[in-house]
Amino acid sequence: MEEFLLTIVGGGAVGLATAREFSRHIPPEKILVLERHTHLGQEQSGRSSEVVHSGLYDEGLKLKLCLRGNSLLRSFCHDYQVPLKMEGKLVVAKDKEEDKILEQLLHKATQNNVPEIIKIDDSKKINELEPNIKAYSALFSETTGVIDSMAYLQALLQQTENNGVYVLLGTNVTDIKPKQDGFTITLQQRDETYDIQTKAVINAAGLSADELARNINQNNLFETVPVKGLYAVAKNKGPLQIKRSVYPLPWSFEQEGRTFYDLGVHLTPTVAGNEIRIGPAVKVASSKKDYQHDISLNFFYERIVGYFPNIRREDLREGHVGILAEERNTHDFIIEPDKNFNNCIHLIGIESPGLTASLAIGEYIWNNCNPLI
Incomplete structure (x- = not known):
């Protein structure tokens, strides 16, 4: 042995x-x-x-x-030459009410010593970073990136x-x-x-x-509670082109007697830069092997069109499905x-x-x- x-x-x-x-x-x-x-x-x-x-x-x-x-x-x-792009991330607010939540996130990040987080209150400056994104205000996290x-x-x-x-x-x-x-x-x-x-x-x-x-x-x-994350995909070009990840405000939901925290359906360009991952749409999976893509593309469209106005329903196609291992308690x-x-x-x-x-x-x-x- x-x-x-x-x-x-x-x-x-x-x-x-x-x-x-x-x-x-x-x-x-x-x-x-x-x-x-x-x-x-x-x-x-x-x-x-x-x-x-x-x-x-x-x-x-x-x-x-x-x-x-x-x-x-x-x-x-x-x-070790692993492909990595550190272009940062925008977390966007659509109006004054959401801007208050951004302020809370900024305060929490400051208290937690999260480095290089700044608030952008000028929509024109947001568009200098991401011309195809619509936002009232945003947080910019410089130490966020995308890896292969x-x-x-x-x-x-x-x-x-x-x-x-x-x-x-x-x-x-x-x-x-x-x-x-x-x-x-x-x-x-x-x-x-x-x-x-x-x-x-x-x-x-x-x-x-x-x-x-x-x-x-x-x-x-x-x-372990298996939490399914479903994605859509779009081409990262023309009126849909983005350089960095763009997130809406986080939110939470109740299911099976537990609170789940969700970062929202966000946009993430791949390291190669040719595609945008859109998601995840989050739900409790039926099992740890439930990799079926069972959310409509219209769901993704409705979640992102408010801050990504050039997107069309026909630009989207189904992406991958992942399952997170969340502990119930x-x-x-x-x-x-x-x-x-x-x-x-x-x-x-x-x-x-x-x-x-x-x-x-x-x-x-x-x-x-x-x-x-």
Whole structure:
């Protein structure tokens, strides 16, 4: 039976970034990353808006790790030639009433030490930045950008494997049994089933992290709510051309006894610059595998035409669908040891801004809740 010091379950951005961090401190050949899909980016890491967030909306651990992660991610992209555009973001208000909410956002950002946020009260100055956007006022976040998330995942994989870490794709965890000196993990690859031994586990399983936590310790009460984000797409040219992300005001809604916070249906140009992602339209998914695009294009049109007046219904086509892993009982990240097994760390509710925070999450685990100590 093969033995490892650390096994990370989940090979998304967070799992790979955490493996990379630990490989700088312990023998990398003693680290194993397990990813159930045969290709990277099949869940949250590859199905987002690809926005590098500034921390404008966040609180608690999300805020701390987003701010730190933003800086680390920009450095990583520079060092490893990952496509990244830091053109900033506009959050727009349509009238005086919405402008009051912008002021509240600005006040919160200032209190939280979110860098380089300014308010623009002149619509002409807004149009100097984005001629095709209609707004009464706006916040401009200079430290927001757009990343090629698949290129980022590939760079993380390459760096992690180059360091000597073992990464197994297409590998399902079917069972984890706590032992006195660690864990026995049962793995399945196609028709082959076998066990490995590991001293410590980091549960970075994303949408399945709550299920894995209960497998390890049936007393864990984490519950992931799968929240579906649906997108439309338009060509980024002519009267629709934008240079940077444009967001309406955030809002909230109640569903299934929980409050959900939504950043609104926004516009995000791809890193390549040829298309605009429009979304997400947010709803609770019927399951963790509910990737059906079941919202009409007219919904997207109605949400954006107020601040993007040149858009026509016929300019839109269906885009991708992603599912976020939100924890039912909190809106913050949960990164903590298992209550019975200190050598297991659970990462629960690692949704947005998880991509931005990914490198910081690995750093945080090493420094604050290291399962090997």
